[in-house]
Amino acid sequence: xxxxxxxxxxxxxxxxxxxxxxxxxxxxxxxxxxxxxxxxxxxxxxxxxxxxxxxxxxxxxxxxxxxxxxxxxxxxxxxxxxxxxxxxxxxxxxxxxx
Numbered sequence: 001x002x003x004x005x006x007x008x009x010x011x012x013x014x015x016x017x018x019x020x021x022x023x024x025x026x027x028x029x030x031x032x033x034x035x036x037x038x039x040x041x042x043x044x045x046x047x048x049x050x051x052x053x054x055x056x057x058x059x060x061x062x063x064x065x066x067x068x069x070x071x072x073x074x075x076x077x078x079x080x081x082x083x084x085x086x087x088x089x090x091x092x093x094x095x096x097x098x
Contacts, residue, residue, distance in 0.1 A: 019049075019052055020045075020049055020052075023045050023048050023049065024045055027041045027044050027045050027048075028041065
């Protein structure tokens with residue numbers, strides 16, 4: 001399941017890179033048509049990329065939140081649950097040996 005999440009995030013990052021290239025191409029076309037000043041093109045691309053990255057971060061937070069809710073609903077043990085059980089087992093083993 002962890003690999004699935006990593007692959008989903010990688011896909012999102014790949015889309016971001018593709019979008020950056022497309023954005024630069026579109027802005028360059030606007031510059032060529034005279035609709036955007038050349039000195040404004042870099043700032044426009046930068047602002048659009050920044051907005052895209054912010055949206056991607058929002059999406060990651062949403063996915064993380066939904067995934068955590070799903071794991072709770074499915075009663076999947078957390079790292080803390082496992083640590084607590086390990087400690088309990090260690091305590092019981094020590095108690096039994098005494």
